[in-house]
Amino acid sequence: MDLNRSGPIPLYFQVSQRIEKAILSGELPAGSRLENEVALGQRLGLSRPTVRRAIQEIVDKGLLVRRRGIGTQVVHGQVTRKVELTSLYDDLTNTHKVPSTHLLALETRTADAKTAERLGVAEGSPTLYIRRVRLADAVPVAVMENWLPEEFIGIEPNDLVAHGLYQVLRSRGVTMRVARQHIGARKSTNEESMLLEIEKNAALLTMDRTAFDNSGRAVEFGQHCYRPDLYSFEVTLVEK
Amino acid sequence: MDLNRSGPIPLYFQVSQRIEKAILSGELPAGSRLENEVALGQRLGLSRPTVRRAIQEIVDKGLLVRRRGIGTQVVHGQVTRKVELTSLYDDLTNTHKVPSTHLLALETRTADAKTAERLGVAEGSPTLYIRRVRLADAVPVAVMENWLPEEFIGIEPNDLVAHGLYQVLRSRGVTMRVARQHIGARKSTNEESMLLEIEKNAALLTMDRTAFDNSGRAVEFGQHCYRPDLYSFEVTLVEK
DNA sequence: TTTGGCCAATTGTCATGACAATATCAGGTC
């Protein structure tokens, strides 16, 4: 066993990563039973709470199912990657496509009522407005509008072209914690059709999002629309 | 304190419900700090792990944010109801609309390749096929197609008209645990436009879902499409 | 005034122990 007890990586995380890897690699096939918590703990030299937490992490991802009296089993069905708090930029790089960006607007705007409410700032206060077209392998995938609070005014165009918005925010010391999204659909406007290189009045997949950092403050509000033939959302729900 | 130590309801759940209620009612305003774990445990006569788990439940819902060295705070932004493993039927009743159903088809079909893969059954094996139009306050909201494994053949039309599919399954002793959903958009077919009482070639919000029960076996596969002016998805993401 | 370091507060991680609840299974009884 290659558990690193001195490093900064928690033991339960090391264990959960190993188990998850075993599931995704097929080493633990669908429907197979996991070793029980007590035995697994003894074998690894870990306490039961630690092992239990490791397993719980994977249950929360929807890869394992526990039943008291029975044990823990791998869920059936082809496993897919889970939905995380990521940006479209991250999604594209993870799927081995080459992302690029057309920056349409990067300017300071005073917050109207809706923006102010979503960002939790005073109406009329300055905000940073960004509008971009995201491309994957040179094909337009999404038109994205974002509003950021005052303190981010000063973000350079070059940053947004070379990296995703979330990367830029992370590099400024902001870590996202919670995001609330609404996903819907509507017809495209003529301008959107042109930008996305699709026919007029095509169906668009839309997503509105407000993201909060680890202090609970809103750091981003965005309205995005996606080409539904090139992008869709994947959600795994787990009942507790 | 009204903690019930003898009842079947876990202590951590009783605590988390109380805290969540306090947040939703505004008793704990956005940005306010929660009493620290140790003190809260002492005040309630509970151990720290129990209190910690109670708080963690709410953090996972995106209502609280913890920072080590600082404490636990209520997230900013208007709180919305969380996303759960529910059916559209439940959603509608929760929003005080009157749901009803037009049953278009309820028949046995042999599984084609796609259905067999999604349900984890052999190709050619019998499945139950259901097609419904869901209405809210007599206005059509969604067209839903569902495939269920062999054992559910025998579900009565009356069940599906009076209750949601998930209710019917629950009454047969099936409890959903994990669901994988794909959310996208496309244009409506002429038939869908007629059923949903919308114009031709309108934008539709689509959702494909495979649901698994607590033994990890697929119990339902569905392809739904929604009127985007009447329905949208709400997702709360929490980074760990 | 500014800077650096120390200290207190708070959450994060881990161990040990105990009992409860639930499902399976074998065996006995009617």
Next chain:
DNA sequence: GACCTGATATTGTCATGACAATTGGCCAAA
């Protein structure tokens, strides 16, 4: 053969204790 019963296995809940890591503020020194 069907049904009840008990034993067993396994996860669910809860308590207690300890130490680590991070943050923020205070205070002293430059």
